Amino acid sequence: MSFASLGLNAAILKAVEKQGYDTPSAIQAQAIPAVLAGQDVMAAAQTGTGKTAGFTLPILELLSKGSRAQRGQVRALVLTPTRELAAQVQESVATYGVNLPLKSAVVFGGVSIIPQLAALRNGVDILVATPGRLLDLCQQKAISFNKLEILVLDEADRMLDMGFIRDIKKVLALLPAQRQNLMFSATFSDEIRELAKGLVNNPVEISVTPRNATANTVTQCVYPLDKTRKSMALIELINTNDWKQVLVFSRTKHGANRLAKSLDAANIKAAAIHGNKSQTARTKALADFKAGTVQVMVATDIAARGIDIDQLPFVVNFDLPNVPEDYVHRIGRTGRAGATGQAVSLVGLEEVKLLHDIERLIKRTIERKQLPGFEAPFTIPEAGSRSGGHKANSVKKPNPNRSKHAQQANTAQGDKPARQYDSRQQARSKDGQPQGANKPKAAGNRAEAIANGNKPPQRNRPPRRSGTGGSANSGTPASKGGVNPYANAKVKS
Ligand code: AMP
Numbered sequence: 001m002s003f004a005s006l007g008l009n010a011a012i013l014k015a016v017e018k019q020g021y022d023t024p025s026a027i028q029a030q031a032i033p034a035v036l037a038g039q040d041v042m043a044a045a046q047t048g049t050g051k052t053a054g055f056t057l058p059i060l061e062l063l064s065k066g067s068r069a070q071r072g073q074v075r076a077l078v079l080t081p082t083r084e085l086a087a088q089v090q091e092s093v094a095t096y097g098v099n100l101p102l103k104s105a106v107v108f109g110g111v112s113i114i115p116q117l118a119a120l121r122n123g124v125d126i127l128v129a130t131p132g133r134l135l136d137l138c139q140q141k142a143i144s145f146n147k148l149e150i151l152v153l154d155e156a157d158r159m160l161d162m163g164f165i166r167d168i169k170k171v172l173a174l175l176p177a178q179r180q181n182l183m184f185s186a187t188f189s190d191e192i193r194e195l196a197k198g199l200v201n202n203p204v205e206i207s208v209t210p211r212n213a214t215a216n217t218v219t220q221c222v223y224p225l226d227k228t229r230k231s232m233a234l235i236e237l238i239n240t241n242d243w244k245q246v247l248v249f250s251r252t253k254h255g256a257n258r259l260a261k262s263l264d265a266a267n268i269k270a271a272a273i274h275g276n277k278s279q280t281a282r283t284k285a286l287a288d289f290k291a292g293t294v295q296v297m298v299a300t301d302i303a304a305r306g307i308d309i310d311q312l313p314f315v316v317n318f319d320l321p322n323v324p325e326d327y328v329h330r331i332g333r334t335g336r337a338g339a340t341g342q343a344v345s346l347v348g349l350e351e352v353k354l355l356h357d358i359e360r361l362i363k364r365t366i367e368r369k370q371l372p373g374f375e376a377p378f379t380i381p382e383a384g385s386r387s388g389g390h391k392a393n394s395v396k397k398p399n400p401n402r403s404k405h406a407q408q409a410n411t412a413q414g415d416k417p418a419r420q421y422d423s424r425q426q427a428r429s430k431d432g433q434p435q436g437a438n439k440p441k442a443a444g445n446r447a448e449a450i451a452n453g454n455k456p457p458q459r460n461r462p463p464r465r466s467g468t469g470g471s472a473n474s475g476t477p478a479s480k481g482g483v484n485p486y487a488n489a490k491v492k493s
Pocket of ligand 1: 021022023024025028046047048049050051052053
């Protein structure tokens with residue numbers, strides 16, 4: 001199948017071709033004709049399936065046929081849960097609409113509202129927005145929706161997870177009843193179906209992944225690790241495998257900061273992004289990461305949502321997520337649209353249950369590996385085994401109360417969970433060499449210093465590898481190859 005056969009006009013086809021896409025992905029092949037036919041759509045598609053183009057391309061086609069937006073008017077509204085996703089969706093709108101006379105804008109919180117007011121004044125054909133800022137702008141009477149033709153709810157599941165349901169309902173109340181509705185969600189939970197009832201009308205249902213499946217272009221593995229050695233192990237993995245562009249997930253904002261510091265101290269250029277960082281800092285970190293001047297980006301789940309970097313090769317779960325579905329979202333950052341990727345999870349003894357929950361959700365056992373010099377004093381059985389984690393015989397059994405106390409102590413230190421996903425994680429680092437039991441004292445001191453966020457003692461090491469980052473760049477077309485990641489698309493009317 002070709003894009004031309006889907007009914008898109010020459011100006012859009014030219015822009016698509018410029019991106020290097022030759023074959024529509026499964027979601028695109030199903031969604032584009034349905035949207036062009038004016039139907040409501042409810043699509044289960046995780047990030048990485050090409051869903052953004054799946055709704056952007058037909059919206060551009062439909063809007064290019066009608067008359068332009070009038071002063072203060074919006075013709076199509078795309079709601080997204082995060083600022084990053086909003087910015088990326090608008091980037092796609094601009095990219096695919098480059099040859100069309102349509103105007104688009106993006107609005108989100110955390111930045112000045114003034115330029116946004118100015119951008120909306122003369123009307124925009126497509127507005128991409130996060131719910132909170134959109135409501136602020138509505139209150140200031142900066143936008144009118146009475147000519148709205150199309151509404152898109154992108155990553156609806158995440159909107160609900162992030163507590164946007166009331167904001168969404170407030171926005172819906174402002175929209176004309178007669179409109180086309182498109183809803184995209186990684187999964188169709190009961191909650192999502194409930195939301196859909198009041199939103200979509202006799203929708204075409206599209207599903208391009210079996211519920212909670214992980215893309216099979218991603219190789220996944222798990223390293224059982226003593227949690228105090230996770231940072232050192234990560235440094236070892238990055239250095240020995242020469243990983244150039246790594247997205248690392250941390251459950252907590254503090255954990256993300258500490259880990260970025262440890263990596264920096266080990267001469268691996270890293271940046272942390274999370275909700276406590278300003279929008280400017282987040283945008284800069286993402287740009288540096290895309291450009292390759294930052295080798296590792298350490299992110300919390302919410303901050304990482306919507307990060308779209310073509311062919312992101314490596315994703316590391318420094319901590320496993322508390323919510324198993326987040327594992328699917330996280331590793332959806334790699335192996336996108338047919339490219340291969342690697343997802344590595346560092347799993348402490350106290351995370352074995354979380355791992356088993358994930359394995360039950362994705363219906364597969366993730367391969368266990370050992371990192372030489374970092375062998376854990378426990379093994380992880382398959383999900384369904386009676387005990388959580390097996391200790392290796394020769395190793396002293398850790399006191400389970402200790403970790404419980406440690407957790408309580410951490411909470412007492414005010415390292416408050418960031419929304420429902422956060423918990424505390426210790427970050428430590430090492431000097432880039434595999435560490436066995438007979439670790440030299442100097443190396444230990446260095447690791448200690450790094451762990452405490454101090455400058456480590458000097459030692460001889462090869463020059464810093466900063467600036468040699470990955471090839472990916474948001475402005476560069478990926479080598480698209482036209483591979484559909486999911487062959488099992490199905491459409492229900
Ligand atoms: P999305 O699921 O919308 O986040 O898209 C994931 C990635 O797939 C983006 O980097 C797109 O540039 C890329 N992509 C979208 N459509 C196609 C296609 N038909 N062929 C190849 N790559 C695509």
